[in-house]
Amino acid sequence: MTTAQIRETPLSSAHRRAGARMVDFAGWSMPVTYKSIITEHMAVRKGVGLFDVSHMGEFVVKGAGAHAFVQYMIANDVNKLSEPNMALYTQFVMPDGGTVDDLIVYRRENDFLLVVNASNVEQDWNWLVGHINRFNDVSLENISEKTALIALQGPEAHSVLSAVVGDWIEKIPSFCYGQGIAEGVKIGFGRTGYTGEDGFEIFVDPDSADKLWSVLLAHGEHLGIEPCGLGARDTLRLEAALPLYGHELDDVTSPLESGLGWSVKLDKGEFVGQQALLKQKESGLSKVCVCLQVEGKALPRHGYPVLKDSVKIGSVSSGSQGIFVGYPIAMAFVPPQYATIGEKLAVEIRGAAIGATVVKRPFYKRK
Amino acid sequence: MTGAEGSKVLSYPDELKYTKTHEYIRVENGNQAYVGVTAFAAEQLGDVTYVELSEVGKKLKKADKFGVIESVKSVSDLFMPVSAEIIAINDRLNSEPELVNADCYGDGWLVKVKLESSSELNDTLSADSYRAFVVE
Numbered sequence: 001m002t003t004a005q006i007r008e009t010p011l012s013s014a015h016r017r018a019g020a021r022m023v024d025f026a027g028w029s030m031p032v033t034y035k036s037i038i039t040e041h042m043a044v045r046k047g048v049g050l051f052d053v054s055h056m057g058e059f060v061v062k063g064a065g066a067h068a069f070v071q072y073m074i075a076n077d078v079n080k081l082s083e084p085n086m087a088l089y090t091q092f093v094m095p096d097g098g099t100v101d102d103l104i105v106y107r108r109e110n111d112f113l114l115v116v117n118a119s120n121v122e123q124d125w126n127w128l129v130g131h132i133n134r135f136n137d138v139s140l141e142n143i144s145e146k147t148a149l150i151a152l153q154g155p156e157a158h159s160v161l162s163a164v165v166g167d168w169i170e171k172i173p174s175f176c177y178g179q180g181i182a183e184g185v186k187i188g189f190g191r192t193g194y195t196g197e198d199g200f201e202i203f204v205d206p207d208s209a210d211k212l213w214s215v216l217l218a219h220g221e222h223l224g225i226e227p228c229g230l231g232a233r234d235t236l237r238l239e240a241a242l243p244l245y246g247h248e249l250d251d252v253t254s255p256l257e258s259g260l261g262w263s264v265k266l267d268k269g270e271f272v273g274q275q276a277l278l279k280q281k282e283s284g285l286s287k288v289c290v291c292l293q294v295e296g297k298a299l300p301r302h303g304y305p306v307l308k309d310s311v312k313i314g315s316v317s318s319g320s321q322g323i324f325v326g327y328p329i330a331m332a333f334v335p336p337q338y339a340t341i342g343e344k345l346a347v348e349i350r351g352a353a354i355g356a357t358v359v360k361r362p363f364y365k366r367k
Numbered sequence: 368m369t370g371a372e373g374s375k376v377l378s379y380p381d382e383l384k385y386t387k388t389h390e391y392i393r394v395e396n397g398n399q400a401y402v403g404v405t406a407f408a409a410e411q412l413g414d415v416t417y418v419e420l421s422e423v424g425k426k427l428k429k430a431d432k433f434g435v436i437e438s439v440k441s442v443s444d445l446f447m448p449v450s451a452e453i454i455a456i457n458d459r460l461n462s463e464p465e466l467v468n469a470d471c472y473g474d475g476w477l478v479k480v481k482l483e484s485s486s487e488l489n490d491t492l493s494a495d496s497y498r499a500f501v502v503e
Binding site (some may be wrong): 021032033036037038156231235297298299320321323350 | 410414419435442
Protein backbone atom coordinates (compact mmCIF):
# COMPACT_ATOMS: atom_id res chain seq x y z
CA MET A 1 0.00 0.00 0.00
CA THR A 2 1.23 3.47 -0.74
CA THR A 3 -1.09 5.05 1.77
CA ALA A 4 -0.58 4.68 5.49
CA GLN A 5 -4.17 5.57 6.23
CA ILE A 6 -6.16 2.69 7.67
CA ARG A 7 -9.45 2.24 5.85
CA GLU A 8 -12.75 1.08 7.28
CA THR A 9 -15.30 -1.11 5.54
CA PRO A 10 -18.98 -0.09 5.36
CA LEU A 11 -19.57 -2.60 8.18
CA SER A 12 -17.13 -1.15 10.71
CA SER A 13 -19.88 0.24 12.95
CA ALA A 14 -21.64 -3.15 12.89
CA HIS A 15 -18.40 -4.77 14.03
CA ARG A 16 -17.97 -2.30 16.88
CA ARG A 17 -21.59 -2.80 17.95
CA ALA A 18 -20.92 -6.54 18.09
CA GLY A 19 -17.80 -6.08 20.23
CA ALA A 20 -15.35 -7.31 17.60
CA ARG A 21 -11.62 -7.11 18.18
CA MET A 22 -10.28 -5.11 15.26
CA VAL A 23 -6.86 -5.46 13.63
CA ASP A 24 -5.11 -3.70 10.79
CA PHE A 25 -4.93 -6.02 7.79
CA ALA A 26 -3.69 -5.01 4.34
CA GLY A 27 -4.44 -1.37 5.11
CA TRP A 28 -7.92 -2.09 6.46
CA SER A 29 -9.34 -2.13 9.96
CA MET A 30 -10.92 -5.59 10.07
CA PRO A 31 -12.55 -7.77 12.74
CA VAL A 32 -10.23 -10.59 13.83
CA THR A 33 -12.78 -12.18 16.16
CA TYR A 34 -16.11 -11.42 17.85
CA LYS A 35 -16.59 -14.13 20.52
CA SER A 36 -13.73 -16.53 19.88
CA ILE A 37 -12.04 -18.08 16.86
CA ILE A 38 -13.06 -21.58 18.00
CA THR A 39 -16.73 -20.59 18.42
CA GLU A 40 -16.76 -18.93 15.00
CA HIS A 41 -14.91 -21.81 13.31
CA MET A 42 -17.33 -24.39 14.67
CA ALA A 43 -20.37 -22.28 13.76
CA VAL A 44 -19.26 -22.37 10.12
CA ARG A 45 -18.55 -26.12 10.17
CA LYS A 46 -21.84 -27.02 11.87
CA GLY A 47 -24.25 -24.21 11.03
CA VAL A 48 -23.56 -20.85 9.47
CA GLY A 49 -21.24 -17.88 9.85
CA LEU A 50 -21.12 -14.38 8.38
CA PHE A 51 -17.91 -12.64 7.30
CA ASP A 52 -17.17 -9.10 6.21
CA VAL A 53 -14.75 -9.41 3.31
CA SER A 54 -15.38 -5.94 1.90
CA HIS A 55 -11.64 -5.31 1.92
CA MET A 56 -11.27 -7.55 -1.10
CA GLY A 57 -10.83 -5.98 -4.51
CA GLU A 58 -13.24 -6.11 -7.44
CA PHE A 59 -12.46 -5.26 -11.04
CA VAL A 60 -14.90 -5.25 -13.95
CA VAL A 61 -13.61 -6.10 -17.44
CA LYS A 62 -15.90 -5.06 -20.31
CA GLY A 63 -15.91 -4.84 -24.08
CA ALA A 64 -15.64 -7.09 -27.12
CA GLY A 65 -12.02 -7.88 -26.20
CA ALA A 66 -12.73 -8.70 -22.54
CA HIS A 67 -12.87 -12.47 -23.03
CA ALA A 68 -9.53 -12.60 -24.86
CA PHE A 69 -7.91 -10.26 -22.35
CA VAL A 70 -9.03 -12.28 -19.31
CA GLN A 71 -7.97 -15.50 -21.02
CA TYR A 72 -4.50 -14.06 -21.65
CA MET A 73 -4.12 -12.90 -18.03
CA ILE A 74 -5.18 -16.03 -16.12
CA ALA A 75 -3.81 -19.58 -15.84
CA ASN A 76 -7.20 -21.30 -15.85
CA ASP A 77 -9.33 -21.56 -19.01
CA VAL A 78 -11.98 -18.86 -19.27
CA ASN A 79 -13.77 -20.99 -21.87
CA LYS A 80 -14.86 -23.22 -18.98
CA LEU A 81 -17.28 -20.38 -18.28
CA SER A 82 -19.45 -21.62 -21.14
CA GLU A 83 -22.32 -19.31 -20.31
CA PRO A 84 -22.96 -16.23 -18.19
CA ASN A 85 -23.24 -16.53 -14.40
CA MET A 86 -20.45 -19.05 -14.03
CA ALA A 87 -17.25 -18.58 -12.02
CA LEU A 88 -13.80 -20.13 -11.70
CA TYR A 89 -10.77 -19.99 -9.41
CA THR A 90 -7.48 -18.97 -11.02
CA GLN A 91 -4.21 -17.03 -10.70
CA PHE A 92 -2.31 -14.27 -12.46
CA VAL A 93 1.15 -15.71 -13.17
CA MET A 94 4.39 -13.82 -13.87
CA PRO A 95 6.63 -14.67 -16.85
CA ASP A 96 9.03 -16.36 -14.39
CA GLY A 97 6.28 -18.52 -12.89
CA GLY A 98 5.80 -16.54 -9.67
CA THR A 99 2.25 -15.64 -8.73
CA VAL A 100 0.87 -12.09 -8.86
CA ASP A 101 -2.35 -13.07 -7.08
CA ASP A 102 -5.09 -15.65 -6.96
CA LEU A 103 -8.67 -14.69 -7.75
CA ILE A 104 -12.16 -15.70 -8.75
CA VAL A 105 -13.40 -14.74 -12.22
CA TYR A 106 -17.15 -14.42 -12.69
CA ARG A 107 -18.60 -14.33 -16.19
CA ARG A 108 -21.72 -12.15 -15.98
CA GLU A 109 -24.20 -11.21 -18.71
CA ASN A 110 -22.16 -8.35 -20.15
CA ASP A 111 -18.83 -8.37 -18.37
CA PHE A 112 -16.32 -10.25 -16.27
CA LEU A 113 -16.00 -9.60 -12.54
CA LEU A 114 -12.60 -10.33 -11.01
CA VAL A 115 -12.38 -10.66 -7.21
CA VAL A 116 -8.82 -10.27 -5.93
CA ASN A 117 -7.01 -10.15 -2.59
CA ALA A 118 -7.13 -6.92 -0.58
CA SER A 119 -3.37 -6.88 -0.13
CA ASN A 120 -2.82 -7.07 -3.90
CA VAL A 121 -5.38 -4.67 -5.36
CA GLU A 122 -2.81 -2.12 -6.48
CA GLN A 123 -0.35 -4.72 -7.76
CA ASP A 124 -3.11 -6.54 -9.66
CA TRP A 125 -4.43 -3.33 -11.18
CA ASN A 126 -0.98 -2.37 -12.44
CA TRP A 127 -0.44 -5.89 -13.73
CA LEU A 128 -3.67 -5.82 -15.75
CA VAL A 129 -3.14 -2.27 -17.01
CA GLY A 130 0.38 -3.23 -18.10
CA HIS A 131 -0.98 -5.86 -20.50
CA ILE A 132 -4.23 -4.31 -21.69
CA ASN A 133 -2.82 -2.48 -24.72
CA ARG A 134 -2.37 -5.75 -26.62
CA PHE A 135 -6.16 -5.98 -26.81
CA ASN A 136 -8.74 -3.88 -28.59
CA ASP A 137 -12.03 -2.81 -27.08
CA VAL A 138 -11.40 -3.70 -23.44
CA SER A 139 -12.18 -1.49 -20.48
CA LEU A 140 -11.09 -2.13 -16.94
CA GLU A 141 -12.73 -0.58 -13.91
CA ASN A 142 -11.79 -0.90 -10.24
CA ILE A 143 -15.12 -1.06 -8.41
CA SER A 144 -13.62 -2.02 -5.02
CA GLU A 145 -14.69 1.24 -3.39
CA LYS A 146 -18.24 0.81 -4.69
CA THR A 147 -18.56 -2.78 -3.54
CA ALA A 148 -19.11 -4.34 -0.14
CA LEU A 149 -18.67 -8.11 0.08
CA ILE A 150 -20.25 -10.35 2.71
CA ALA A 151 -19.55 -14.10 2.89
CA LEU A 152 -22.30 -16.35 4.25
CA GLN A 153 -20.71 -19.74 4.87
CA GLY A 154 -21.62 -23.11 6.31
CA PRO A 155 -24.01 -26.04 5.80
CA GLU A 156 -26.95 -23.79 6.75
CA ALA A 157 -25.87 -20.82 4.60
CA HIS A 158 -28.38 -21.81 1.92
CA SER A 159 -31.23 -21.81 4.47
CA VAL A 160 -30.46 -18.22 5.46
CA LEU A 161 -30.11 -16.90 1.91
CA SER A 162 -33.17 -18.86 0.86
CA ALA A 163 -35.23 -17.26 3.63
CA VAL A 164 -34.03 -13.78 2.66
CA VAL A 165 -33.92 -13.94 -1.16
CA GLY A 166 -36.18 -16.86 -2.10
CA ASP A 167 -35.81 -20.61 -2.35
CA TRP A 168 -34.82 -20.41 -6.03
CA ILE A 169 -31.28 -19.79 -4.76
CA GLU A 170 -31.13 -23.46 -3.71
CA LYS A 171 -30.80 -24.32 -7.41
CA ILE A 172 -27.74 -22.14 -7.99
CA PRO A 173 -24.84 -24.59 -8.45
CA SER A 174 -21.45 -24.23 -6.81
CA PHE A 175 -19.26 -21.64 -8.57
CA CYS A 176 -22.24 -19.96 -10.21
CA TYR A 177 -23.52 -16.42 -9.90
CA GLY A 178 -26.98 -15.05 -9.22
CA GLN A 179 -28.75 -11.76 -8.55
CA GLY A 180 -31.63 -11.09 -6.25
CA ILE A 181 -33.32 -8.81 -3.75
CA ALA A 182 -32.81 -9.22 -0.01
CA GLU A 183 -35.51 -7.23 1.84
CA GLY A 184 -35.33 -4.46 -0.73
CA VAL A 185 -31.54 -4.59 -1.11
CA LYS A 186 -30.20 -5.51 -4.54
CA ILE A 187 -27.48 -8.14 -4.33
CA GLY A 188 -25.29 -10.27 -6.58
CA PHE A 189 -23.79 -13.44 -5.22
CA GLY A 190 -21.55 -16.34 -6.10
CA ARG A 191 -21.97 -19.77 -4.56
CA THR A 192 -18.34 -19.58 -3.53
CA GLY A 193 -16.28 -19.15 -0.41
CA TYR A 194 -13.04 -19.67 1.45
CA THR A 195 -13.99 -22.02 4.26
CA GLY A 196 -14.40 -25.48 2.73
CA GLU A 197 -18.17 -25.25 3.23
CA ASP A 198 -21.11 -24.52 0.99
CA GLY A 199 -21.89 -20.84 1.01
CA PHE A 200 -22.25 -17.55 -0.77
CA GLU A 201 -20.17 -14.44 -1.32
CA ILE A 202 -22.60 -11.57 -1.62
CA PHE A 203 -21.86 -8.30 -3.41
CA VAL A 204 -23.81 -5.29 -2.23
CA ASP A 205 -23.77 -1.53 -2.46
CA PRO A 206 -21.76 -0.11 0.50
CA ASP A 207 -24.77 2.00 1.60
CA SER A 208 -26.86 -1.15 2.00
CA ALA A 209 -24.20 -3.37 3.53
CA ASP A 210 -25.11 -2.65 7.15
CA LYS A 211 -28.77 -3.44 6.50
CA LEU A 212 -27.95 -6.67 4.64
CA TRP A 213 -25.59 -7.73 7.44
CA SER A 214 -28.36 -7.25 10.04
CA VAL A 215 -30.96 -9.00 7.89
CA LEU A 216 -28.73 -12.05 7.40
CA LEU A 217 -27.88 -12.21 11.12
CA ALA A 218 -31.57 -11.98 12.04
CA HIS A 219 -32.57 -14.75 9.64
CA GLY A 220 -29.72 -16.95 10.84
CA GLU A 221 -30.40 -16.49 14.53
CA HIS A 222 -32.43 -19.69 14.94
CA LEU A 223 -29.57 -21.57 13.21
CA GLY A 224 -26.95 -20.21 15.62
CA ILE A 225 -25.35 -17.86 13.09
CA GLU A 226 -22.15 -16.18 14.29
CA PRO A 227 -20.40 -13.14 12.85
CA CYS A 228 -16.88 -14.39 12.09
CA GLY A 229 -13.57 -12.55 11.87
CA LEU A 230 -10.36 -12.97 9.94
CA GLY A 231 -9.08 -15.38 12.62
CA ALA A 232 -11.71 -18.03 11.85
CA ARG A 233 -11.47 -17.26 8.14
CA ASP A 234 -7.80 -18.27 8.33
CA THR A 235 -8.29 -21.44 10.40
CA LEU A 236 -11.20 -22.53 8.20
CA ARG A 237 -9.33 -22.03 4.93
CA LEU A 238 -6.29 -23.84 6.36
CA GLU A 239 -8.33 -26.91 7.35
CA ALA A 240 -9.72 -26.90 3.81
CA ALA A 241 -6.10 -26.48 2.52
CA LEU A 242 -7.06 -23.40 0.51
CA PRO A 243 -4.04 -21.23 -0.33
CA LEU A 244 -3.50 -17.78 1.17
CA TYR A 245 -1.48 -15.30 -0.84
CA GLY A 246 1.71 -14.45 1.04
CA HIS A 247 1.81 -17.97 2.47
CA GLU A 248 1.11 -20.70 -0.11
CA LEU A 249 1.39 -18.34 -3.07
CA ASP A 250 3.74 -15.43 -3.66
CA ASP A 251 5.99 -13.90 -6.28
CA VAL A 252 8.48 -16.78 -6.01
CA THR A 253 5.91 -19.59 -5.84
CA SER A 254 3.98 -20.87 -8.84
CA PRO A 255 0.46 -22.31 -8.69
CA LEU A 256 1.97 -25.69 -9.69
CA GLU A 257 4.30 -25.63 -6.68
CA SER A 258 1.39 -24.65 -4.48
CA GLY A 259 -0.56 -27.75 -5.53
CA LEU A 260 -3.05 -25.83 -7.66
CA GLY A 261 -2.24 -27.65 -10.92
CA TRP A 262 -5.91 -28.59 -11.23
CA SER A 263 -6.64 -24.92 -11.93
CA VAL A 264 -3.79 -24.41 -14.44
CA LYS A 265 -4.64 -25.15 -18.09
CA LEU A 266 -1.34 -25.18 -19.93
CA ASP A 267 -2.86 -26.23 -23.26
CA LYS A 268 -5.58 -23.57 -23.44
CA GLY A 269 -3.64 -21.12 -25.63
CA GLU A 270 -1.21 -18.35 -24.83
CA PHE A 271 -1.27 -16.67 -21.39
CA VAL A 272 1.16 -14.74 -19.24
CA GLY A 273 3.40 -17.14 -17.34
CA GLN A 274 2.60 -20.12 -19.57
CA GLN A 275 6.19 -20.74 -20.74
CA ALA A 276 7.56 -20.75 -17.19
CA LEU A 277 4.85 -23.14 -16.00
CA LEU A 278 5.43 -25.46 -18.99
CA LYS A 279 9.12 -25.50 -18.16
CA GLN A 280 8.40 -26.27 -14.50
CA LYS A 281 6.16 -29.12 -15.54
CA GLU A 282 8.80 -30.53 -17.92
CA SER A 283 11.84 -30.24 -15.69
CA GLY A 284 10.08 -30.97 -12.40
CA LEU A 285 9.31 -28.75 -9.43
CA SER A 286 11.94 -27.79 -6.88
CA LYS A 287 9.39 -27.48 -4.08
CA VAL A 288 5.82 -28.58 -3.52
CA CYS A 289 3.18 -27.73 -0.96
CA VAL A 290 2.21 -30.54 1.40
CA CYS A 291 -0.30 -30.96 4.20
CA LEU A 292 1.21 -32.00 7.53
CA GLN A 293 -0.55 -33.55 10.51
CA VAL A 294 1.62 -32.57 13.45
CA GLU A 295 1.93 -34.56 16.70
CA GLY A 296 1.45 -33.18 20.21
CA LYS A 297 -0.21 -29.90 21.08
CA ALA A 298 2.34 -27.20 20.22
CA LEU A 299 1.30 -25.39 17.06
CA PRO A 300 3.34 -25.17 13.87
CA ARG A 301 3.46 -21.61 12.52
CA HIS A 302 4.49 -19.72 9.40
CA GLY A 303 8.26 -19.91 8.88
CA TYR A 304 9.01 -22.83 11.22
CA PRO A 305 11.58 -25.25 9.71
CA VAL A 306 10.49 -28.62 8.32
CA LEU A 307 13.04 -31.37 9.00
CA LYS A 308 13.85 -34.81 7.59
CA ASP A 309 16.25 -36.80 9.77
CA SER A 310 17.16 -33.58 11.64
CA VAL A 311 18.09 -31.73 8.43
CA LYS A 312 16.06 -28.73 7.30
CA ILE A 313 14.32 -29.49 4.00
CA GLY A 314 11.63 -26.82 3.93
CA SER A 315 9.40 -24.56 5.98
CA VAL A 316 5.85 -24.13 7.16
CA SER A 317 3.80 -21.72 5.06
CA SER A 318 0.72 -21.78 7.34
CA GLY A 319 0.03 -23.62 10.56
CA SER A 320 -2.51 -23.68 13.35
CA GLN A 321 -4.71 -25.88 15.42
CA GLY A 322 -7.08 -27.82 13.15
CA ILE A 323 -10.06 -26.70 15.17
CA PHE A 324 -12.61 -29.08 13.68
CA VAL A 325 -10.28 -32.02 12.96
CA GLY A 326 -8.75 -31.72 16.43
CA TYR A 327 -5.00 -31.73 15.90
CA PRO A 328 -2.25 -29.28 14.86
CA ILE A 329 -2.01 -28.86 11.09
CA ALA A 330 0.33 -27.13 8.68
CA MET A 331 0.90 -26.51 5.03
CA ALA A 332 4.57 -26.54 4.13
CA PHE A 333 6.90 -26.45 1.15
CA VAL A 334 9.33 -29.34 0.76
CA PRO A 335 11.28 -30.92 -2.14
CA PRO A 336 9.01 -33.31 -4.09
CA GLN A 337 10.84 -36.46 -2.90
CA TYR A 338 9.42 -35.80 0.59
CA ALA A 339 5.87 -35.13 -0.54
CA THR A 340 4.50 -38.67 -0.61
CA ILE A 341 1.43 -39.32 1.57
CA GLY A 342 2.62 -41.03 4.76
CA GLU A 343 6.13 -39.51 4.63
CA LYS A 344 7.43 -38.96 8.18
CA LEU A 345 8.88 -35.49 8.67
CA ALA A 346 9.24 -33.13 11.63
CA VAL A 347 8.49 -29.49 12.35
CA GLU A 348 10.95 -27.60 14.53
CA ILE A 349 8.96 -25.88 17.28
CA ARG A 350 11.01 -23.86 19.79
CA GLY A 351 14.09 -26.02 19.22
CA ALA A 352 12.33 -29.37 19.40
CA ALA A 353 11.69 -31.65 16.39
CA ILE A 354 8.00 -32.51 16.57
CA GLY A 355 6.84 -35.45 14.44
CA ALA A 356 4.72 -34.62 11.39
CA THR A 357 3.21 -36.83 8.70
CA VAL A 358 2.40 -35.85 5.13
CA VAL A 359 -1.35 -36.40 4.78
CA LYS A 360 -3.88 -36.18 1.98
CA ARG A 361 -5.03 -32.70 1.00
CA PRO A 362 -7.24 -31.22 2.37
CA PHE A 363 -7.40 -31.86 6.12
CA TYR A 364 -11.14 -31.28 6.05
CA LYS A 365 -13.58 -31.99 3.24
CA ARG A 366 -17.30 -31.46 3.64
CA LYS A 367 -19.57 -34.46 3.18
CA MET B 368 -18.26 -9.54 30.15
CA THR B 369 -19.60 -7.13 27.63
CA GLY B 370 -20.33 -3.48 28.17
CA ALA B 371 -23.18 -1.52 26.67
CA GLU B 372 -21.32 -0.64 23.47
CA GLY B 373 -19.92 -4.15 23.15
CA SER B 374 -16.57 -3.17 24.63
CA LYS B 375 -15.16 -5.78 26.96
CA VAL B 376 -14.77 -4.90 30.62
CA LEU B 377 -11.75 -6.73 32.03
CA SER B 378 -11.19 -7.20 35.74
CA TYR B 379 -7.97 -6.84 37.72
CA PRO B 380 -8.57 -7.95 41.32
CA ASP B 381 -7.07 -5.61 43.93
CA GLU B 382 -5.51 -8.43 45.99
CA LEU B 383 -3.20 -9.50 43.11
CA LYS B 384 0.13 -8.14 41.90
CA TYR B 385 0.86 -7.70 38.20
CA THR B 386 3.75 -7.49 35.73
CA LYS B 387 4.22 -5.49 32.54
CA THR B 388 4.54 -8.84 30.75
CA HIS B 389 0.92 -9.57 31.79
CA GLU B 390 1.36 -12.19 34.49
CA TYR B 391 -0.32 -11.93 37.88
CA ILE B 392 0.78 -13.33 41.24
CA ARG B 393 -1.60 -14.16 44.08
CA VAL B 394 0.27 -14.60 47.37
CA GLU B 395 -1.26 -17.03 49.86
CA ASN B 396 -0.01 -18.30 53.27
CA GLY B 397 3.05 -16.11 53.48
CA ASN B 398 5.51 -17.49 50.94
CA GLN B 399 3.36 -19.47 48.53
CA ALA B 400 1.66 -17.98 45.49
CA TYR B 401 -0.28 -18.75 42.33
CA VAL B 402 0.94 -17.32 39.01
CA GLY B 403 -1.18 -16.91 35.92
CA VAL B 404 -1.87 -14.54 33.06
CA THR B 405 -4.05 -11.47 33.37
CA ALA B 406 -7.49 -10.98 31.86
CA PHE B 407 -5.88 -8.57 29.41
CA ALA B 408 -3.43 -11.26 28.27
CA ALA B 409 -6.16 -13.89 27.98
CA GLU B 410 -8.27 -11.49 25.93
CA GLN B 411 -5.36 -10.62 23.63
CA LEU B 412 -4.38 -14.26 23.13
CA GLY B 413 -7.88 -15.44 22.32
CA ASP B 414 -8.59 -19.18 22.46
CA VAL B 415 -5.75 -20.79 24.40
CA THR B 416 -4.96 -24.23 22.97
CA TYR B 417 -1.80 -25.25 24.80
CA VAL B 418 0.28 -24.29 27.81
CA GLU B 419 3.86 -25.56 28.17
CA LEU B 420 5.25 -25.09 31.70
CA SER B 421 8.56 -25.68 33.52
CA GLU B 422 8.56 -28.74 35.77
CA VAL B 423 7.94 -28.85 39.51
CA GLY B 424 11.15 -28.19 41.47
CA LYS B 425 12.50 -25.69 38.97
CA LYS B 426 13.97 -22.60 40.65
CA LEU B 427 13.60 -19.45 38.63
CA LYS B 428 14.75 -15.87 38.99
CA LYS B 429 12.48 -12.90 38.54
CA ALA B 430 11.71 -12.41 34.79
CA ASP B 431 12.98 -15.88 33.88
CA LYS B 432 10.89 -17.71 31.30
CA PHE B 433 8.74 -20.41 32.93
CA GLY B 434 6.75 -21.53 29.92
CA VAL B 435 4.90 -20.79 26.74
CA ILE B 436 1.23 -20.15 26.13
CA GLU B 437 -0.25 -20.81 22.72
CA SER B 438 -3.52 -19.68 21.27
CA VAL B 439 -4.94 -20.28 17.81
CA LYS B 440 -3.46 -16.97 16.65
CA SER B 441 -0.24 -16.54 18.60
CA VAL B 442 2.39 -17.87 20.96
CA SER B 443 3.82 -15.98 23.96
CA ASP B 444 6.53 -16.60 26.55
CA LEU B 445 5.62 -16.59 30.23
CA PHE B 446 7.87 -14.81 32.75
CA MET B 447 8.14 -15.18 36.52
CA PRO B 448 6.90 -12.09 38.39
CA VAL B 449 9.40 -12.78 41.21
CA SER B 450 12.18 -15.28 42.01
CA ALA B 451 10.56 -18.53 43.11
CA GLU B 452 10.51 -22.32 42.96
CA ILE B 453 7.70 -24.10 41.11
CA ILE B 454 5.91 -26.39 43.56
CA ALA B 455 2.88 -27.32 41.44
CA ILE B 456 1.60 -26.91 37.89
CA ASN B 457 -2.03 -26.79 36.85
CA ASP B 458 -2.49 -30.22 35.27
CA ARG B 459 -6.07 -29.46 34.29
CA LEU B 460 -4.72 -27.20 31.54
CA ASN B 461 -3.48 -30.30 29.66
CA SER B 462 -7.01 -31.23 28.77
CA GLU B 463 -8.75 -27.89 29.39
CA PRO B 464 -6.46 -25.06 28.23
CA GLU B 465 -9.60 -22.97 27.70
CA LEU B 466 -9.73 -22.48 31.50
CA VAL B 467 -7.20 -19.69 30.96
CA ASN B 468 -9.82 -17.79 28.93
CA ALA B 469 -12.75 -18.76 31.11
CA ASP B 470 -11.24 -18.11 34.55
CA CYS B 471 -7.68 -16.79 34.41
CA TYR B 472 -7.60 -15.77 38.10
CA GLY B 473 -9.23 -18.99 39.33
CA ASP B 474 -9.18 -22.42 37.68
CA GLY B 475 -6.99 -21.07 34.89
CA TRP B 476 -3.93 -20.51 37.12
CA LEU B 477 -0.65 -21.74 35.62
CA VAL B 478 1.86 -22.56 38.37
CA LYS B 479 2.02 -22.54 42.17
CA VAL B 480 5.33 -21.28 43.51
CA LYS B 481 7.31 -20.82 46.70
CA LEU B 482 8.73 -17.31 46.87
CA GLU B 483 12.47 -16.84 47.41
CA SER B 484 11.72 -13.65 49.31
CA SER B 485 8.74 -11.39 49.54
CA SER B 486 10.78 -8.23 48.93
CA GLU B 487 10.58 -8.54 45.13
CA LEU B 488 6.80 -8.16 45.36
CA ASN B 489 7.48 -4.46 45.85
CA ASP B 490 8.65 -4.28 42.22
CA THR B 491 5.36 -5.62 40.83
CA LEU B 492 2.39 -3.47 39.86
CA SER B 493 -0.76 -2.90 41.86
CA ALA B 494 -4.12 -3.53 40.16
CA ASP B 495 -4.57 0.21 39.57
CA SER B 496 -1.09 0.64 38.10
CA TYR B 497 -1.54 -2.39 35.85
CA ARG B 498 -4.95 -1.20 34.67
CA ALA B 499 -3.42 2.17 33.82
CA PHE B 500 -0.58 0.38 32.01
CA VAL B 501 -2.87 -1.67 29.75
CA VAL B 502 -5.20 1.16 28.82
CA GLU B 503 -2.28 3.27 27.66
